Amino acid sequence: MIDINAYLECKRDLVNHSLIQFLPAGGPTVVNSAMRYNLEAGGKRLRPVLTLATAEALGAGEESILNVACAVELIHTYSLIHDDLPVMDDSDLRRGIATCHKVYGEAVAVLTGDAFLTLAFHVIARYGLIDGNAEKAVRIAFELAEAAGTKGMVGGQVLDLLAEGKNLSLEEIENIAFLKTGALLKASVICGAIAAGATKNQLKSFEKYARSIGTAFQIIDDLLDYEGNTADIGKPAGADQTRLKATYPALLGLDEARIKAEKLYNEAVKSLDELDCPTELLAALAGKLVYRER
Amino acid sequence: MIDINAYLECKRDLVNHSLIQFLPAGGPTVVNSAMRYNLEAGGKRLRPVLTLATAEALGAGEESILNVACAVELIHTYSLIHDDLPVMDDSDLRRGIATCHKVYGEAVAVLTGDAFLTLAFHVIARYGLIDGNAEKAVRIAFELAEAAGTKGMVGGQVLDLLAEGKNLSLEEIENIAFLKTGALLKASVICGAIAAGATKNQLKSFEKYARSIGTAFQIIDDLLDYEGNTADIGKPAGADQTRLKATYPALLGLDEARIKAEKLYNEAVKSLDELDCPTELLAALAGKLVYRER
Numbered sequence: 070m071i072d073i074n075a076y077l078e079c080k081r082d083l084v085n086h087s088l089i090q091f092l093p094a095g096g097p098t099v100v101n102s103a104m105r106y107n108l109e110a111g112g113k114r115l116r117p118v119l120t121l122a123t124a125e126a127l128g129a130g131e132e133s134i135l136n137v138a139c140a141v142e143l144i145h146t147y148s149l150i151h152d153d154l155p156v157m158d159d160s161d162l163r164r165g166i167a168t169c170h171k172v173y174g175e176a177v178a179v180l181t182g183d184a185f186l187t188l189a190f191h192v193i194a195r196y197g198l199i200d201g202n203a204e205k206a207v208r209i210a211f212e213l214a215e216a217a218g219t220k221g222m223v224g225g226q227v228l229d230l231l232a233e234g235k236n237l238s239l240e241e242i243e244n245i246a247f248l249k250t251g252a253l254l255k256a257s258v259i260c261g262a263i264a265a266g267a268t269k270n271q272l273k274s275f276e277k278y279a280r281s282i283g284t285a286f287q288i289i290d291d292l293l294d295y296e297g298n299t300a301d302i303g304k305p306a307g308a309d310q311t312r313l314k315a316t317y318p319a320l321l322g323l324d325e326a327r328i329k330a331e332k333l334y335n336e337a338v339k340s341l342d343e344l345d346c347p348t349e350l351l352a353a354l355a356g357k358l359v360y361r362e363r
Numbered sequence: 364m365i366d367i368n369a370y371l372e373c374k375r376d377l378v379n380h381s382l383i384q385f386l387p388a389g390g391p392t393v394v395n396s397a398m399r400y401n402l403e404a405g406g407k408r409l410r411p412v413l414t415l416a417t418a419e420a421l422g423a424g425e426e427s428i429l430n431v432a433c434a435v436e437l438i439h440t441y442s443l444i445h446d447d448l449p450v451m452d453d454s455d456l457r458r459g460i461a462t463c464h465k466v467y468g469e470a471v472a473v474l475t476g477d478a479f480l481t482l483a484f485h486v487i488a489r490y491g492l493i494d495g496n497a498e499k500a501v502r503i504a505f506e507l508a509e510a511a512g513t514k515g516m517v518g519g520q521v522l523d524l525l526a527e528g529k530n531l532s533l534e535e536i537e538n539i540a541f542l543k544t545g546a547l548l549k550a551s552v553i554c555g556a557i558a559a560g561a562t563k564n565q566l567k568s569f570e571k572y573a574r575s576i577g578t579a580f581q582i583i584d585d586l587l588d589y590e591g592n593t594a595d596i597g598k599p600a601g602a603d604q605t606r607l608k609a610t611y612p613a614l615l616g617l618d619e620a621r622i623k624a625e626k627l628y629n630e631a632v633k634s635l636d637e638l639d640c641p642t643e644l645l646a647a648l649a650g651k652l653v654y655r656e657r
Contacts, residue, residue: 093513100513100521151477156469175450176524179473183445183480184517190484191508197501207491207500214485219387219394223478227394230470 073353077118084117087135088142091192103173103181104188107146110164115286115358116257117142122350123261123275136196137209137264140189141257144213147185148222148253150178157230189213209260216256225249239320243284246317250290251283274343281337282355288330289359291316292323334359367647374415375408381429382436385486397467397475398482401440404458409580409652410551411436416644417555417569430490431503431558434483435551438507441479442516442547444472451524483507503554510550519543533614537578540611544584545577568637575631576649582624583653585610586617628653 088108093101117138124134153160153168154175160168170178190210197206215221225248232245258279262272295318317326337355341348382402387395411432418428447454447462448469454462464472484504491500509515519542526539552573556566589612611620631649635642 098513098518098521099525100517104513147477151473154470154473156473176448177521179445179448179450180517180521182477183441183511184513186477186480187508187512187517190504191512194501194505194508197497198505203491203497203501206504207488207497210484210500210504211488211492214481214488217477218481218485219392219398219478223394223474223481224392227392227471227474231393 071349071353073350073357076122076350076353077113077357080118080121081114083135084114084121084138084142085111087139091139091143091188099173099177100181100184103169103177104184106172107150107169107181107185110166112142112146112164114142115354116145116253119254119257119279119351119354120261120264122354123258124265126344126346126348126351127262127265127267127271128346129265133196133199133202134261134264136192137260138257140192140196140209140213141253141260143185143189143192144217144222145253147182147189148217148226150182150185152226154178157226186217205263205266208263212256212259212263216252221248221252221256225252237320242317242320246284246287247280250287251280254283254286255279271344271346274340277340277343278337278351278355281333281340282358285330285333285337285355286358288317288326288333289361291318292326292330293362295323330359365643365647367644367651370416370644370647371407371412371651374412377429378408378411378415378432378436379405381433385433385437385482393467393471394475394478397463397471398478400466401444401463401475401479404460406436406440406458408436409648410439410547413548413551413573413645413648414555414558416648417552418559420638420640420642420645421556421559421561421565422640423559427490427493427496428555428558430486431554432551434486434490434503434507435547435554437479437483437486438511438516439547441476441483442511442520444476444479446520448472451520480511499557499560502557506550506553506557510546515542515546515550519546531614536611536614540578540581541574544581545574548577548580549573565638565640568634571634571637572631572645572649575627575634576652579624579627579631579649580652582611582620582627583655585612586620586624587656589617624653 085108089105092104092108120138120141121134124137149163150169152158153163154170161171162168168178169181173181190213193206193210193213196209197203217223219227225245228241228245229249232241237245255276258275259272262275267275294316317329321329334355338352341352341355379402383399386398386402414432414435415428418431443457444463446452447457448464455465456462462472463475467475484507487500487504487507490503491497511517513521519539522535522539523543526535531539549570552569553566556569561569588610611623615623628649632646635646635649
């Protein structure tokens with residue numbers, strides 16, 4: 070029996086410790102200090118934990134994989150900072166504390182986001198400079214750039230901004246959810262698999278798993294925003310409702326949305342069954358995503 | 364005798380043609396359209412031409428090097444869009460036309476910059492997926508991430524914002540100039556050299572060359588801002604003066620600043636003399652940087 074909470078906590082600590090090591094050394098200029106502020110704000114670190122757990126399923130030790138896991142989290146961190154800007158989602162609160170631009174001003178927040186995005190590729194490049202890693206690093210950089218770019222997070226954020234106040238179809242909602250959240254969740258699994266030397270067939274199964282949990286994760290996020298309170302979710306509750314955002318519960322209702330998330334969880338677990346390696350941990354992580362309370 | 368103007372025009376056309384090919388296919392969403400707007404605004408394309416000319420000096424053909432050259436220009440393009448934002452330098456005009464945020468709004472401008480930065484690493488990753496290129500791609504990604512990050516352009520932009528209205532020493536001005544401009548100019552040369560398979564010693568000479576022209580380029584930029592008019596330089600003239608920015612002419616005076624730029628040009632040419640390959644083109648390009656009129 071896996072103690073998934075203990076596993077999560079252990080890997081989260083490992084990732085947090087490692088992320089801080091990647092911060093540029095030298096004098097505490099304002100952008101260094103803003104980067105540290107954002108990393109120390111914490112977070113669930115689900116993406117890097119998925120990267121580590123995927124690599125572990127394939128039998129890869131965690132030392133150099135940790136670089137890949139951290140790069141994924143750095144891209145996530147950049148996207149939160151830019152999404153929170155007044156010209157975007159205009160959020161004052163993130164992970165329970167003031168957002169980057171509230172503390173450091175908008176100019177520094179834009180630059181801090183830029184710095185995190187750049188640092189992610191810096192970390193992957195350094196990983197690739199290790200003997201024998203170059204080809205893996207190039208494939209990982211490709212996956213991350215796909216997930217972050219216009220066919221991923223940037224595209225999703227644009228569509229999300231354009232969608233405010235509009236009635237979207239389920240297909241459109243699913244597309245935005247995949248671009249904004251699913252693409253990087255998928256990449257966090259795929260990059261762990263590449264780093265661990267997965268075969269083509271294994272990559273296919275991991276991708277199905279990752280796609281299912283990506284959508285499930287977004288549905289649960291939307292549900293928590295409807296049901297939650299600010300203290301629980303660390304950002305202003307009902308923010309999506311206030312801005313009339315297209316969400317799963319808005320279209321499907323609360324019950325149907327939850328049923329859909331649970332169906333996706335079952336599909337994710339089924340995809341893992343295709344794999345010829347131990348996947349209990351990844352199944353337990355999928356469960357944590359779907360049955361979480363914040 | 365090299366016709367440097369014809370060379371520049373030919374390579375600029377090549378780069379422009381290639382840059383457009385990298386734009387994401389698919390429907391004209393607003394961010395795709397904003398990316399196209401920024402690329403079609405043109406520009407001197409000095410950085411990618413430096414990349415191509417460096418690789419040519421080492422005897423490398425231009426087909427796959429063009430990817431590397433374009434990645435450098437994509438990073439430059441991202442930085443201009445973010446630097447022009449109202450919360451940064453607040454510029455309405457760039458390359459003679461309205462800046463990205465004036466046409467598409469600030470949210471899209473932030474995301475378009477993000478998209479260009481991401482695309483640069485996407486292009487390098489794809490270059491690295493070509494047989495035999497992975498190690499070069501990793502080294503190039505490292506150089507670009509160094510140049511773009513907190514020890515490069517992001518750091519320089521932060522220091523520049525903090526420096527407004529302050530009296531800086533020559534050393535501080537030089538540091539900001541290197542971070543903001545010199546770091547990517549250096550990377551554009553070094554990445555061309557890496558792609559062409561330069562030796563360690565060759566890289567050292569190219570780096571000296573690139574550092575000298577980087578600083579010279581910034582001095583001339585500052586001088587043009589003092590002397591120029593808006594039509595000539597494509598952005599509001601005297602913008603640096605208006606915002607009391609730290610510049611070389613402000614500290615050294617116009618004549619001393621020009622003498623310094625010419626001295627750096629001579630040093631750049633001297634660094635080229637150390638190389639055992641044909642460098643007339645790179646010398647001519649250095650001349651174009653220092654003796655340009657806009």
